[in-house]
Amino acid sequence: MIIIQKEENFNEWYNEIVEKAELSDKRYPIKGMNVWTPYGWKIMRHIDTYIRQELDRTGHDEVCFPLLIPETEFKKEKDHIKGFDAEVYWVTHAGLNELDVRLVVRPTSETAMYPMFSLWVRSHTDLPLKIYQIVNTFRYETKQTRSFIRVREIHFFESHTCHDSEEDAQRQVEEDFVILERVMKKLCLPYSLLRRTDWDKFPGAYYTVGIDTAMPNGRTLQIGSIHHYRTNFSEPYNISFEDANGERRFVHQTTYGMSERLVGAVIGVHGDDKGLVLPPALAPIQAIIIPIISKGNADTVNNATQDLSRRLNDAGIRCQVDDRDERPGSKYFHWEIRGVPLRLELGMRDIENGLVTYARRNDGQKGTFAIADAEKEAESILDGIADAMLQAAWEKQRTAVQDVESLQDPPEKILRFGWCQEEECGHEIEDRFDLTLLGTPYNDDGYEGKCIVCGKATKKAGYAARSM
C-alpha cells in the first residue's frame, strides 16, 4: 500500500515509489551509488534505445571512451577544471605504487575525447564530426542524494560534435531540439528550454540551454542540457582543421546530454497515489493479463489467457500473464504500483461473451473489447494512454508557471517575470529569495514588461524556481 500522498509530501512519496516499484536498490554501501534492479534497468534501457535511434538517425556515431582521464588533459581548459575540481574522484594509486600522473574518473568526457578529436580532425572533409556515448560518469555530490535525481554515479548519454563554423554548430543545436522533442514524446514528458545565465552555464561553454521539467512540488528538475562551446575547448585541445583555402582553423563544438534523471522526471510527473504510472513506450510490461479463476474453470481460463498473451506479444505488445496463486485484487495493486499501463482481465464471464475487460492505469478508465480484435484494440488503447499522458503532463507544466510582478512572498511555483538581463539584478533575485534564476526562454515568447528588480522596460522574461 502506498501510504504517502504525492501532493502532501512529494519527497517521501518519491522514495516510496522507487522502493515499492522496485526501480532501484539504494542499500549499496556507497552514498549516491545505487543498484539498477531489473525493472528499473529495463525502463532505462528503453530510454537509451530511443536516444540511440534518434542520434543514429541524425548521423551521430556511437563510441566508447575510457573512464579514466589523465590529470594533465583534465586541466587544459581553465573554467572547466574550476567547475569540476570539487566534485571529481581521483585515482591516485595503481597497486602499491603512487601514480606520477593522477587519473580523474570522468565527471563528463570533454577532456577524455578532445585530445583524440585533435588527432581525428585534420581536414574540413572530416567535419562535421558527430559522436556520442552512453556511459556512467562520477561526481562527488556532497548534498543529500536521491535515486535517479541526485546520484554520484550517473548513467547518461553525451553527444559531442565538431563543426567548421559557428553557424554550423548552431544548426547542430537546432537539430538537438528536434531529437529532444522526439525522445520526450516517447516519455510523455513536457519541458522548457531556457538559456542559462552566464554564471550558471556549463564550465567552459559559450552558452548553455537548460532543459527543465516542472515537478509536482513546484520545483524544477533539470533533465538535460545543450551547450555551444564555440572554440573554447578546441583552442586549448588544439582541435583544428585545414579549410578549403588551406588555412588552419579551430572547430566550433557543441555537446548535448541527458541522464537517468529522465527516469526521475517520469516518476515525478506521471506517478500518482497508487504508485508509478509508466508511459507505454517505457513500460517493461505494457499489458498485464489477470486470469480470473473460480472452481472448475482453471484450465479454460488459463488456456484463454495464454492464448491472448501469445497473440499480443506476436503483435509487438510487451505482455505477461500473472498466473501467480494470489487473489486478483492483490495482483491489481501489485501492477498498479509498478505502473503497468494496461490491465486485462479474463474470466469465465468474459470468455463466454467473447470479451476482454480492461483498465487503463493513467486514468482508471475501464471497459471491454472483443477478444477477436485484441491486437488492434490493445494497441489503440496504449496509443490513447500515451496521448492522454502527454497532454495531461503538458497541462501541468503550463500551470506550474506563474507570472509575478513582485517578489514579495513568491508562491511555491516556477516564477516568470521581467528581467533586464543585468547580472546584478539576476543575483539580487537569487540571493533575496533563495531561488535559482533558470534563465531566459531560448525561443522568444513575446514577453513585455519591466525588470522586477530595477524596473527598466524589457522584452525578456526571466524564469526562477527552486530546483530539486
Place this chain on the structure above:
RNA sequence: GGGGCUGUGGGGUAGCUUGGUAUCCUUGUGGCUUUGGGAGCCACUGACUCCGGUUCAAAUCCGGGCAGCCCCA
C-alpha cells in the same frame, strides 16, 4: 564548511535510561482451503552497522570508523 540526530531479520519497528532469554507487523518458504479490488489457518527461515574498549556478561555503557537523515552557511 558548521551543528544535531539515527543505525536491530528483506522492509518497518519494540527493547537501550537501570547490561543477562530480542517484541510486534510485514515479506519469504512449505501445506490446506480460496480467487471479478489487498484471503484465512498451521508450520518454518531470517536481525542487534563495523572495529576496539570496559565487564563474569554488551543491542544496551565508552572510543573510533562507515552509512543514512535533518538543520544552518
